[in-house]
Amino acid sequence: MVSPSRTTTRTRLYVNYDGHVHESILPDPNDHFVKVVCEGSVAIGATAQGHIYKCSETKCPERIESCQEFKKDGTKIKFLLAGYYQFIVIKESNRVYAGGDHSYVGGVIGLEEGSGIYLRVVDTSMIKGHTITHATCGTYSTVVVVDDTKVYLNGKLGKSTNRFELLQFNKPVSRISAGYDHMIIMCKDGTVYGMGTNGYSQIMDHRENDSIVQLNPPFSHVLDCIAIRLSHITCWLTPTVVHVYGYFGDLYRQMLGFGAVRVDDHHVTIDREKLGHDFDISGAYTSLTFFDKKQRKLIGGGGSSNLKQFSKLDLIDQLFADALQKQSLYENLDDTLLEVSNGADIVALLIGGDLEKVTSYTKQNLLKMCKRCIDDMPSGDDHSNGVVPFSDIVICI
Numbered sequence: 172m173v174s175p176s177r178t179t180t181r182t183r184l185y186v187n188y189d190g191h192v193h194e195s196i197l198p199d200p201n202d203h204f205v206k207v208v209c210e211g212s213v214a215i216g217a218t219a220q221g222h223i224y225k226c227s228e229t230k231c232p233e234r235i236e237s238c239q240e241f242k243k244d245g246t247k248i249k250f251l252l253a254g255y256y257q258f259i260v261i262k263e264s265n266r267v268y269a270g271g272d273h274s275y276v277g278g279v280i281g282l283e284e285g286s287g288i289y290l291r292v293v294d295t296s297m298i299k300g301h302t303i304t305h306a307t308c309g310t311y312s313t314v315v316v317v318d319d320t321k322v323y324l325n326g327k328l329g330k331s332t333n334r335f336e337l338l339q340f341n342k343p344v345s346r347i348s349a350g351y352d353h354m355i356i357m358c359k360d361g362t363v364y365g366m367g368t369n370g371y372s373q374i375m376d377h378r379e380n381d382s383i384v385q386l387n388p389p390f391s392h393v394l395d396c397i398a399i400r401l402s403h404i405t406c407w408l409t410p411t412v413v414h415v416y417g418y419f420g421d422l423y424r425q426m427l428g429f430g431a432v433r434v435d436d437h438h439v440t441i442d443r444e445k446l447g448h449d450f451d452i453s454g455a456y457t458s459l460t461f462f463d464k465k466q467r468k469l470i471g472g473g474g475s476s477n478l479k480q481f482s483k484l485d486l487i488d489q490l491f492a493d494a495l496q497k498q499s500l501y502e503n504l505d506d507t508l509l510e511v512s513n514g515a516d517i518v519a520l521l522i523g524g525d526l527e528k529v530t531s532y533t534k535q536n537l538l539k540m541c542k543r544c545i546d547d548m549p550s551g552d553d554h555s556n557g558v559v560p561f562s563d564i565v566i567c568i
Contacts, residue, residue, distance in 0.1 A: 313325045419458075
């Protein structure tokens, strides 16, 4: 018999924690997950009804208790973010809520030590009347941009503060991203700014930890610049190559087939044409991934302990096979991958969608994937080595 959640839930959340895969099934069959993000060892899911759940060790997610302000805030969730020990919920009301279960939280988001996983409101009086337009989390920090121009830091990123503090910056922002202890601001005029620690050239030759400075790369025509989550890596995109700066393991050797050139110990270039021009960049720790959105391929390299060897993966085949193992997929043909996030020892996959809204190309590949997942699944229980760690990839089809 098909469980009620199968027929009413529009998305499903699968979690691979410490080598074991399970589905997180909500207690309310009329609710479903809409966002997912991973801390270091905890997956956090947000639902359509606005609830927040911890989804890690078992198939029964644990609803996270919240303050009265959160319960009364009926606006939609705009951002769901996480560092290593903290997670952040930002709603359309522009209120910021935070939770965590480690003493580091005390210096990051103003919570008492030992407060447990409990969602509390964060003081945002300094941005009252303004709109949060961008947000990101470093390992121990949260950064928000209001009205596309003003940047506020809370936590430890180069400098430390236990409340949102306005940084000296006032330019229109197109993207903000943060790594382990550095952040990158990509501006709408094409200029790039950085802040934080810089042990591996992840912010060029910038040495002042607590101030935002313009970064001037030794190349031109920068299209985008991204700090990789929970890492010491920054990627610069140009029309012809991707410049990777930072601490990235054996990325150069592993990506020789994609035109990788080693400039120095902390700088590698990769040929964009061989990667595919329409791709998203992500990763974590010392690994890096490129998701080819047109071909639905995932290319990964680096030195993470979770990345046993360089591989070019068929995203649908590999991730669905690893997450769903030998479960029959013929009854789930309305599924597609929506979002993936990873932490230190956890990977979460949010699956859902409607085949009538996707292309025939995707339909055909899903049908092929079903047969291969059932007929060609490797024997044995350990499929975790095939999972390339990556985070925050959103696929829109």
